[in-house]
Amino acid sequence: MAQSAAASSLAADTFPMLLLQHARVRPDRVGIREKDLGIWQSWTWSQVADEVRALACGLAAHGFRRGMNLAIIGDNRPRLYWSFAVAQSLGGVPVPIYQDSVAQEMLYVLENAEIEYAIVEDQEQVDKLLEILPQYPHLKYIYYDNPRGLRHYGQGQLMPYEELREIGREYDEAHPDFFARAVAEGKPDEVCVILYTSGTTSKPKGVCLTHAAFIAAARGDAKFDGFTPDDEVLSYLPMAWVGDHLFSYAQALVAGFTVNCPESSETVMTDLREIGPTYYFAPPRVFENLLTTVMIRIDDASWIKRHLFHYFMGVARRCGAEIMDRKAVPLAERLLYFLGNFLVYGPLRNVLGMSRIRVAYTGGAAIGPDLYRFYRSIGVNLKQLYGQTETSVYVCKQPDGEAKLDTVGKPLPGVDIRITDSGEIWVKTPGMLKEYYKRPDATAESISPDGYFMTGDAGFFGDDGHLRIIDRAKDVGKLTDGTLFAPQFLENKLKFFPYIKEAVCFGDKRDMVCAFVNIDVQAVGNWAEKRGLAYAGYVDLAAKPEVYALIEECVDKVNADLAREPHLDGSQIRRFLVLHKELDADDDELTRTRKVRRGFIGEKYAPLVTALYGAAESCRIETQVKFEDGRTGSIRAEVRVRDVQPVPSRSDRKVA
């Protein structure tokens, strides 16, 4: 089955052609499902092809032409997924927009992509488009999927999905060969989708990807992980995100597997369980939320269940991941794990909807060690991948049995990676973007003359051939002895400890790495209470010698980790201090998305930085703070500096 799918899909080189091929090869297999009114409704591939045909004809009747862009806004709904194929079969380009963006954010994309046609989910999205209509009067048609609440809207631009489909069916009858011809005219080197990258610092940029690139990426993935038409996925991540587009559209069309749309965003947990997907892809945040839900329920469970859970999770932590990777594990542990699988892990996987998971991926951000180990230890094959919108997320993946916490895997077939002298990762991949939409300047800045995409990430290859991402390239510096210094990498390592809320590392053009640490007042407060340690608020708690000892343990562990990497060994943290105040966005120390502003903090706390790099044991400091009501005050404190013994590098000592 898998082989015939792969072989037959090679002939089709655009997404609409792939769709028509599935409709021919496996007309009665389910292509997409959606839970509606409590029941899973299915559409077979041939039904999907019919819908797409009717809708494409409808759009054509309304004047949608080759080269135009179609906006798609809403939650994951079958009709919206079909809209991608609809635009593509007419030679147009679908432009998904994040469904939670406010009207003004949409305005920029609509203007930039010169949108005249939009297919949206419901009243919420219609309202937003109507709100910006005075500023953007070029919108000719807004088609909506769900008519609820829209009955009394009189705007001429609005039309329900069903009406467009009817118009399409009539047009199709009058022009029976139109659709087939339109699809046949599609070329693989045409742009198949424009995905806007969320710009935190500048305006969003539209990434133009071609059919050829996206299909190559999806085929590569399908081959790497062996996706077949028997796989099932649940699509609940934003459609405008490249990850979802790859996973729920491109890979689904290439491999011919079934896409399932949840009933609503609140029912995802239930829907996951009902569907039992075999393949799963989510950013770390989603895995974290799932785990939190489980842990809360465990805390509420009865005494026996709670203790059973914790006991067997201990077993799983010791040997679960090793068993999955087929490594040698003592027989006693193996038996315990087997029992645990029956009593705890199996039911737990079922609750998480992961009973049938063959492969799960995460990417986009660093994943915490506890989180990663948890899923792997209960038998979920969670792996990491690396890629960005510009590369169709086709750069690196961890092969089965080689899942590692701190890597993003090996380069995929056809991918060429070059690490520049400054440590930046350059990528040449089959999934490469064509250009940034209407931004030749940005395109030139991101693609090197010899065709490499400059990711802006810094990283290196370990001895095992795995790529490790350490930081954004522009933030990476060097110590005076030339050692690589990746502040965010170190800070993330520190922040994975529950006791550390924020960390700021210094080291660029200095002789060693030093760090400011912000304790998590809740976690450390609990810890202190359990030890009967009295404290009077953050400043007091932060200055306790016991707390310093606690943080030092964390720093030691980070250093031990670093000692294992020859590239990073030199950037072990030598001195640290616990800040006397919490870093706060109101004081401009963090951005609104809670990223530390390293430069600003370094200037603001210059005396502390001096103390770190001097010989001082402590330093007096007074800091202005802004309270939430806008008043200002000051905090005075004596901040102590703590020396840390570096861990000898791996060659000298075996690290636990």
Next chain:
Amino acid sequence: MSARALGEPILSVDNISLSFGGVNALSGVSFHVRSHEILAIIGPNGAGKSSLLNVINGVYHPSKGTVTYKGTTRRQMRPHEAASQGIARTFQNIALFKGMTVLDNIMTGRTLKMHAGFLSQCLYFGKARREELEHRWKVENIIDFLQIESIRKTPVGRLPYGLQKRVELGRALAAEPELLLLDEPMAGMNVEEKQDMSRFILDVNDEFGTTIVLIEHDMGVVMDLSDRVVVLDYGRKIGDGSPDEVRANQAVIDAYLGVAH
């Protein structure tokens, strides 16, 4: 809202008096509700608002006066008659079956629409099966409408208050009422829950054309939602008109601010 056409009076309450022993809960109250209208009944505590609702759906029998509903005038109505005539209500203190799921609770709202015999219901056979499927479809539509898919199978007792109120509205809607009586639908809710509930009430009115009579204390909500407001004080009607008229009515201001009687 303006697109809605208000129809003929669907319910007229004429000169109703009700007393419990020596206490006159209502004395000589008259008003009417037109179809598709949202009418709010307001008044200080003990003004007789809930008693009035209870008279309308037949829980209390007035000592004087008549209720005319859809052209039929009667002195008293029994609750089950009211229900079969298309009057549904929710309660000030939630009256759901705590141990049953949301789905089952809303399903109970369909009881009056079930016609299959006892035996075929027991065997889930023939007409009973067809009916059950149809009812379930209706109930699922209501669940979709009220956006409570995620708690479909959750026992009601485990839900927060605001959601329970929504489930109760769902059960009332399951009876496909023409006239919906809501007794303090937003009591004890936070601002967000109130906004949600307000939207659902407007949507019910708009989507199904249901006439709604509601009792509410939150003046902001009342003024935004209702087409007309009836004000009670000590069992008497002291005001009746559009929200703006009522707001300017001196008797109403006195009743709320407290004036020596």
